[in-house]
Amino acid sequence: ILNVEQSPQSLHVQEGDSTNFTCSFPSSNFYALHWYRWETAKSPEALFVMTLNGDEKKKGRISATLNTKEGYSYLYIKGSQPEDSATYLCASTGGFKTIFGAGTRLFVKA
Amino acid sequence: KAGVTQTPRYLIKTRGQQVTLSCSPISGHRSVSWYQQTPGQGLQFLFEYFSETQRNKGNFPGRFSGRQFSNSRSEMNVSTLELGDSALYLCASSDPGQHNYGYTFGSGTRLTVV
Helix, strand or coil: CCCCEEECCEEEEECCCCEEEEEECCCCCCCEEEEEEECCCCCCEEEEEECCCCCEEEECCEEEEEECCCCEEEEEECCCCHHHCEEEEEEEEECCEEEECCCEEEEEEC | CCCCEEECCEEEECCCCCEEEEEECCCCCCEEEEEEECCCCCEEEEEEEECCEEEEECCCCCCEEEEECCCCCEEEEECCCCHHHCEEEEEEEECCCCCCCCCEECCCEEEEEC
């Protein structure tokens, strides 16, 4: 695994807006793609782990998709709330190594 | 089920000293990974231990080392500390035997080198 890229680096939205982030990862030697939410002063918390091309996962207002052939995953948040403010990390696992992206910092204004 | 426990939570050391950080994984998890986070950077992979063996290592100098004990607890050691080693060090445990495994993180150790 060479590099995991996340975009945008940060995002400011209003309460009620829907938003999405992108995670790009090398598609060779791929095993799993993870998404985590990291709130300030807390530990990263697992949201989703996906392994199959075309996987879609959903947890409440948050959902994620996976395209292993082209090496990207999207995370969607529907109707953002202030409590969604956090850093969203993605990580790609392959060859017994998990590499994290730098994260997307989301700010939701009430 | 107890979570991942890291000790100490905070640490202040001076340049040139060495430090040892501890991580106790979730019971039954045999894999422990260590990460460094500095301001503006993502989580940088240090190393992973599985069943007392280092399975993978990131691009850190030899001053960073670790080990894992038979009860899966892991320690990380940094020798000859430098100012740039100031960071949040996170450990994460997982059970690679499970399909679709994810990581459970500890609360981290905040190391400040002065």
